[in-house]
Amino acid sequence: MAILVVEDDAEVSQCVRHLLRTEGFTVDAAADGEAALDYLRTHSAPNLVILDLGLPRIDGASLRRRMLETPEWAAIPVIILSAEKKPSAELRAVDLIRKPFSVEELLHAVQNRAVTVSRAEHNLRGVLRTQR
């Protein structure tokens, strides 16, 4: 499962990537909204985006809106990582992790997604099998 971490704070970004790598996920990073858009344009869609809201250049909320407006990115699940208590519901995040976060919180949220992804893959394979 491939995860994109969008976080401008170098140390926080390193922490998240470090943790997810030790759990066996494939992780890439973008340090601002602009870099994240570039990444999305030039790579195949990640299975999950972990998104900080306070980003330079294009902020997290604007990036998320751009994702929702773009058909091939709209379905990518997003976990918001933020100091804010309650980010706007229109951002349609699958989960919210508040800073400072605990390791369990982050892993729990990501693993929840991983289960959903593998179940979806399982179901999709099932559909493909029955079609054959």
Added chain:
Amino acid sequence: VESVAEEAARGPLDILIVDDNASNLIALEATLDRLGERIVRARSGNEALAAVERQSFALILLDVRMPDIDGFEAAALIRDHPHGRETPIIFLTAVETHPAHARRGLSLGAVDYLAKPYDPELLCNKVQSFITLHREREARREAETALRMKDLLLGVIGHDLLSPVTAVQASALIGLRDPETSRECFERIKISAQRLHRMITSLVDYAETQHAGTLQIDAAPARMDELCGQVIDEARTLHPERNVELHAGGDTSGLWDGDRVIQAVGNLVMNALKHSNGDVSIHINGRDDDVLVGIESEGAPFPEAIRAKLFTPFQKGDPHERGLGLGLFIVRQIAVAHGASVALVTPPNDRRTHFVVRWPRTPPRRTEA
């Protein structure tokens, strides 16, 4: 120790009196003398306008009948100037006493329209009440600014300090969970703790300026080229890939707080390294009574929008920029405590960013509170 607001509320305020007749002006000034405010005289509408262009006034007393531009025209022009937009104007007239004239005066935004001869006692009372209003308005403005700063401070503590704390906490948890990678975690904890330390030091400096009005300095004999040399050494250690140069000429000795000078010049040099990608240089020029320290870098032209608020606390070029937005504010406070001045001397659209700090050789002696 008194706050800036209290000081401003106590000092004399400026009142502009305008009359083409010299003896009228003298009489009016004598009448207002007992109020203890500063009186500025103008002999014509044009002189009044020139005065308003130079400074703002707490109140303007304006004669109606004057040659060239009369009081009504002068009032309209004063209202057009940013300094005069809100200043209360009282018209004084011996001739145009008809209610229609008074209505015209009031329609121009005057607060009163008085016939001459005026009763000195009544006029003084009237002027006094406008002065009091002005002081109250100023005090309210100061209080609002202080409140806004407090909000910004709380925002900074809640938001900017949170990132390094998050990194410290998460790194510790990850290291405990997976001891094999603990070295990497310790490294991150170290960097984040250093960052937290810098932020807290800035906040403590900020608090000191808010509480005591200025930073305490401990001046001792020092050499500016040596102090700046330490800044250069640190800059080269942190950015080995960048070219940072020091040029010194003239007598560079003086009485300064060395640590504070290093902090101020250091902030300017670190900013230069952050916002440019070319060479950064420090030029020291020892003159008769002061030592000039210039910090120059080449990069994108300095954003004009930031210029006016350069030294305001919690001001950042980009709201999501790392750091608290206190760097230049502290540079200015260190300069002020030394009796020094700091300015951005780059002309608009120039690709060079050039800050100059003028350090007097001896800081002013502190007046004991």
